[in-house]
Amino acid sequence: SKKKTKTIGTLLTGFGVLFMGLSMMSDAMEPLQKSKAFLHLMTTLSNPLLAIGFATAFTALIQSSGAAIGILQTLAMKGLIPFETAAFMVCGLNIGTCITAVLASMSGDRRPKRIAAFHVIFNCIGTLIFAGIIAFTPILSIVQSFSVNAASQIANFHTIFNIATTFLLLPFDKILLKVIYKIIPERSAEEEDSYVHEKLPRTSASFIE
Numbered sequence: 001s002k003k004k005t006k007t008i009g010t011l012l013t014g015f016g017v018l019f020m021g022l023s024m025m026s027d028a029m030e031p032l033q034k035s036k037a038f039l040h041l042m043t044t045l046s047n048p049l050l051a052i053g054f055a056t057a058f059t060a061l062i063q064s065s066g067a068a069i070g071i072l073q074t075l076a077m078k079g080l081i082p083f084e085t086a087a088f089m090v091c092g093l094n095i096g097t098c099i100t101a102v103l104a105s106m107s108g109d110r111r112p113k114r115i116a117a118f119h120v121i122f123n124c125i126g127t128l129i130f131a132g133i134i135a136f137t138p139i140l141s142i143v144q145s146f147s148v149n150a151a152s153q154i155a156n157f158h159t160i161f162n163i164a165t166t167f168l169l170l171p172f173d174k175i176l177l178k179v180i181y182k183i184i185p186e187r188s189a190e191e192e193d194s195y196v197h198e199k200l201p202r203t204s205a206s207f208i209e
Helices: 002-028 030-034 036-044 048-062 065-077 083-096 098-104 110-136 139-146 150-183 189-199 202-208
Strands: none
Touching: 048 065, 048 083, 048 098, 048 110, 065 083, 065 150, 083 098, 083 110, 083 139, 083 150, 098 110, 110 139, 110 150, 139 150
């Protein structure tokens, strides 16, 4: 049908634009190979904590983990970032992407704040776990054995990070929820009444009274 053909065409166009964008970014990164300042920065980021911190801040700034991954893949394909550093940065960008949920939860309602808190805690714990896994297991060598392409290696590690963290933390969901409810507890009856009066229009609040 026409609708199905249009959907497939849109999908293929999206992939085409995606790869064209990666190609353009790759060309734009070319001068960085000769930049002493950039190469010095990348050498500094070989420190795992700095790599995680930089990726967290950068992703929070641009508010897009997808864009951050794309830039990271481009740098890796150009040989500007070793895979080990890129792996730690993947952990960091998973923390940085929480900024979207945090900003969206800035309203007075506590439910979205709990969801944002869960997102932050989940990714922070996942990062701690994977920092240890990277340090004490051959996981990076295993991921590299799947593909010789730097972009694919980063994508594979990102996928493994999210799936493994989910399965590792799933049995502890009740504990995490208890921690979140300790951080962001339920309102008392007086607080709830005050919150309703603040949020409702004056006429509605008067009606409740």
